[in-house]
Amino acid sequence: MRYIQVCLITACMMLTGLAGVATLNAQSTLDLRINELLVHNDSNYVDDYGRHGSWIEIFNSAYNTVDMGGMYLTNDLQQPTKYRIPKGQMITQIPSRSFLVFWADNRPTNGILHLNFELKDGGVLALYDASGKTLVDSVKIPDQSQHDVTWGRLEDGGTQWTYLKQTTPGSSNLTASPITGGERFVKVDPKGFGMTMIAMGVVFLALIVLFLFFKFMGWSLNRQGAGAKHAVPQSDMPEKATTSGEINAAIAMALYMHKNQLHDHENTVLTINQVSRTYSPWSSKIYGLRRNPR
Amino acid sequence: MEQATSFIGFVIENLFHFLAFTAFANLTVGHLIMILIGLVFIYLAIAKEYEPMLLVPIGFGILMGNIAFVPGFKIGIYESGSVLNYLYFGVSQGIYPPLIFLGIGAMTDFSALISNPKLILIGAAAQLGIFGAYCIALMLGFSPMEAGAIGIIGGADGPTAIFLSSKLAPDLMGAIAISAYSYMALVPVIQPPIMRLLTNSKERVIRMRPPRTVSKLEKIMFPIVGLLLTCFLVPSGLPLLGMLFFGNLLKESTVTKRLADTAKGPLIDIVTILIGLTVGASTQATSFLTPKSIGIFLLGALSFVIATTGGVLFVKFFNLFLKDGNKINPLIGNAGVSAVPDSARVSQVVGQEYDKTNHLLMHAMGPNVAGVIGSAVAAGILLSFLM
Structure with missing residues (x-):
């Protein structure tokens, strides 16, 4: 019996662990999506240096903040670890349902959001996890990308890719109010x-x-009770009184006081008076002298 | 001489400056009306003992919220960084209501419901008040989300009303919460006339079978099965239902007495103080006294009437299918309105008016606690449909 209990508990813990892993995966870096990109930026979005470069928008489709630090972006599937996103940066933490824009301008010295590669027509863009082995998301870039028109998902994180009517770096691809x-x-x-x-x-x-469940349960228990007519079910046995010692003492004291007419005039009030001690300077000194000098 | 004059001028100037900052200088008629409402709440709570645990904090909160002040000093409940704003966070983000539900679960005995499961259905019927008010609110021009938040007043459940309105219509939350709690306190006034109107003398004296003894196993199973069945169907009700059933499991398992005692004692008391005070303080005259608030109060009253009517009429309808001896006294139909335990007490009081020996309280507690579950389920449905 004990063996079965141990097995059950172990199985439950394993299931919980598996569920935990599934949950972690459900709201983690695996929820990041490449959401929008622009290959030919002639007069579109401008970076902090006033330059027009290709850019990529990453969308966090999870409902919690996800840190991109340690992940990899690449334009070559044979070289998944081409650009490692630095760890421990606030800027790489993408809040729930939010976006982060990277510049694919081959200028990594310009900041952590500037990648060491560029986007090319007909190429590929991929996002790998921190191990550099698990492909999180990838997109095939059209052969002849339109200039200043972004290639993106119709809905944020959705499956359908198209040329978007509006460029929306760092914001939702759905421009109409939901x-x-x-x-x-x-x-x-x-x-x-x-x-x-x-x-x-x-x-x-x-x-x-709920009604049906408890109706059936009541019926089933009644039947069991009828089957064991002479057996007294454990639950029906009168519960043993488990009054604490303090309660018993309080009841006993109340009875004693009531019997000796010592109770208060107010109802439900039990007063315990301190024994008075007459004060004198000598008694004070005596109290003070009780402690042995060190 | 010149120095003294300039000093007096300086003092007078600062005195006027100080006066400009006092509540007297910033007082409006709206603030006075709200202070009056707060005083009425406190009076009702202390003198008439109408829901004192709720109306005292809310009433005092209304007084606090309507001390007119100059904004910008992190004083008001809507000012970021103020103490009241921090405390209000639990309301605006829907944190307090589930904690209250935890306490409610830990103090609720579902035995009456388990022993006579058909009473659960009365709790469902009384939710008609929610959706009746929703329809009327839509017709009056409220937006769907506002209508849903207003409708939940009919669930007669303060925490549920706060939880849902914080999600659907945060701007109306103060009015909705005040309305819900006010009508919950007024259940003994609102319900009896409707109950008398909808029942005949024969129905009012129906005697119901005494409830059977419920085993410990059933009591333990109830929160577990209740959670799984209701939340699988309406996952959006999870914060409320999950905490309600968890609290009940703490109580019924009998092995977590300390946790149950905390949930139904200090925890619920603390949260009740915070929720009452901050909801009261959120009724600043500037944001509260609007035509919409008046509409919400009218719709709130109507939703209670519809809910009570729904519960009583459902019992009458249900009785058509029940054999003699198994019939339900329609006077417990009102108890589907989940103002625990006031509406059940109303059933008992009205029932005793017609038969002194007919005690309906125990039977009425069944639909009463079912109403709590029903209103949380209804809130979950509104949330998933309207968000």
Whole structure:
């Protein structure tokens, strides 16, 4: 029995560990996506030096901050570790659902966001994790890229690539203001009756499932009880009183005081008075002299 | 002489400067109205004992929030860096409501529900108030997200209302929270007339079977199964439902007594103080006294009426399918409105008016706690549909 318990606990811990790994992977560097890029920058986005260079936008599709430090960007799949993004930099920490722009201008001395390679038509751009072995994301650059028009995902982190109507370095590729679920709902259900029916249905469904479970459980337990008529179930046995010693002492004292008419006039109040000690300077000195001199 | 004159001038100038900073100089009629409302809350709480645990902190918070001041000194609740702003963070980010639910879970006994599971359905029916108010709010021109946040008042659950409105309509949160707590306190006034109106003399004296004894196993299973079943269906209700059921497991497992005691004692007390005070203080007249707030108060009242009606009528409908002896007293239908335990107490009081020996409190606690689950599920649905 004990062996089974140990096995169960071990299995649970392993499952938890596996789930943990899955969760870590679910919201980590693997959630980074190459989101938008521009190969031929003639009169588009300008870097801090006033130059027009090719640029790449990385999107953090996770719902937590992800640090890109230690990862690799490359334009050559045979050389995955071409540019290592420096570690321990605040700028490489991308907040949830945010963006970071790198300059593919082959000027790495200009700062950590300036890569040591350039983008080429028909080439490839890839993002590798810190091991330099796991490919996080890659994109094939069109053979004849348009000038000053970016090649990007239609939706941030989505699968469909296209030439974007607007250049959006460091911001969402969706330039139209997003429609909330509520606005979508109101378009088809302006008075809310549909929502009421669906939502009440779901509330009922959730609670009906609970109802059925406990109905069945009660029924099943009743049957078991009927099967073992003479056996007294552990749960039905009267619980042994587990009153603490302090409570017993308080009850005993209250009874004693009540019996001897010592109780207070107020209800539910038990007063314990300190024994008075008459003061004299001598007694004070005596208290002071009790401690042995060192 | 000249020096003395300039000194007096300097003092007078500074005195006027000081006066300009006092609340008297910045007071508006709105502030006075809000202070009056705060005083009424405190009066109701202390003199009438209407939800004192909530109305005293909220009422005092309203007084604090409506001391008129010159902005820019990190005093007000909406000023970044002020102490009140830090405390308000728990409200604006929806942190306090799940913690309150943890305490509620640790102090709630679901036995009445487990012994008679069909009472769960009453808790679902009473959520009609939420969606009824949602529809009316939409018709009155509120945006869908605002309508959803206003509708949740009908769930009669303060923490749920704060949680949802902080996500859907943060600007209306103060009005929604105040409205929800006010009507929860007024449950003994709002519900009885509706209950009397919708029931006949025969229905009011229906005697229900005494609930069976619930085993420890069932009590332990309830929070686990409850969490899995409801949150698999509505994951967006996880912060509230997860904490509610976790608190209940702490209580029912009986091996985590210290944790349960903390959750239902010091923890919930601390969070109640913080949530009450900051929600009250968030009702600054400048942002609170708007036509929208008045609309929210009207809709809040209406949602309570609809919820009570929904619960009572559902029981009557349900009774059509139940055999004699198994029928439910419709006077416990109002208890689906999850103002725990006030609405259950109303069932008991109204029931006793017609039959002194018919005690409905135990039965009413079933739909009452089911209402807590139901309103959290409804909040999850609104969140997932409207966000």
